[in-house]
Amino acid sequence: MKSGSMQKTGDAAIRGRGAAGNPGNRFEELRLELEREDFEDEKPSIPTRFFKDKSRSIIAYNESPDVGFNASVNPYRGCEHGCIYCYARPSHEYLGFSSGLDFESRILIKENAPELLEEELSSPHWKPQTIALSGNTDCYQPAERRLKITRHCLEVLARFRNPVGIITKNFLVTRDIEVLKELSLHRAATVFLSITTLDDDLRRKMEPRTSSPARRLEAVERLSAAGIPTGVLVAPVIAAINDHEIPRILKAAKEAGARFAGYTVLRLPFSVKALFEEWLETHFPERKEKVLGRLRELRNGGLNDPRFGSRMKGEGIFADEIRDLFSVSSRKFDFDGHAPELSTRAFRRPPGPQLALFETEEP
Secondary structure: OEOOOOEEOOOOOOOOOOOOEEOOOOOOOOEOOOOHHHOOOOOOOOOOEEEEOOOOOOEEEOOOOOOOOOEEEOOEEOOOOOOOOOOOHHHHHHHOOOOOHHHHHEEEEOOOHHHHHHHHHHOOOOOOOOEEEOOOOOOOOOOHHHHOHHHHHHHHHHHHOOOEEEEEOOHHHHHHHHHHHHHHOOOOEEEEEEOOOOOHHHHHHHOOOOOOHHHHHHHHHHHHHOOOOEEEEEEEEOOOOOHHHHHHHHHHHHHHOOOEEEEEEOOOOOOHHHHHHHHHHHHOOOOHHHHHHHHHHHOOOOOOOOOOOOOOOOOOHHHHHHHHHHHHHHHHOOOOOOOOOOOOOOOOOOOOHHHHHHHOOOO
16 A cells, blocks of 8 residues: 555556546545556556435535636536546545546436425525536536436426526537527526537547537537527637637637637646646657646646636736637637626526415315
């Protein structure tokens, strides 16, 4: 047993996974380090295991000035998409897992999320406000196709006419167009498709189980055609990896029907630093020092800067260059700017079954 060691599967990338191993959990003093011979292959197929989450509440709150919402719902903990840069990875450590392969292959599911959501929205203490889906991990990750937890949460939100904002990398969001369309009639829905690159080879390396860029653009097109306010997030922007793609992404998104756009700059909290450095060494060894050097320029000399106001956009000359490139491209392709403000005016608390029975009873 070793303290803070790194469980690895070899230097090679693992098919269908973003991380190449499990870094030590910063909350665990001891862990088992597996040697290479413990694996039958240098590229083992890592199966996904699902666990039931026993949360007793579903709406989480934050006070961050950097995000456009105060309340969020996350039907899943961990994410099969496997995005190597994901800022949510360290949250898995609170569960006793690693932020590496565990984050991608040990998924907690909140089966009772729709019931909890209905209970909380029904409470007289609930102040109607926009709820973000995917505030932490993607609500349309692969398991959602079968489990439909996000779908049922949306159906609850539609009954209450409570506004919702969705961020996803998955074409699966188009499955729920009818529910989102119903909400949008009350100015109560927006969707952001996160498009990091148009290069599908880079996407496979960086976001291995997400929808392809073409499918995400198709999702933008379908949602927009249905009248659902849809935008695109270029997120994260990684200097010397995808920053040059900003104009092309915005052009393609506009042609698909996106109305608004935003971006964030790469941030690497806690153990994500080591995971990302290892990923660079595996896939872009010749660019590793350049990428990390640019990131330090953006992050006040470090690889992460958690300060509000800086963590999403960065600081310094390279941050200014990214901002200017995004601004010029947004104007060139005629984006509206920020997403439309959602409305709570149509919010209602549907009557319960017994109350509805009395209301329809003849006098």
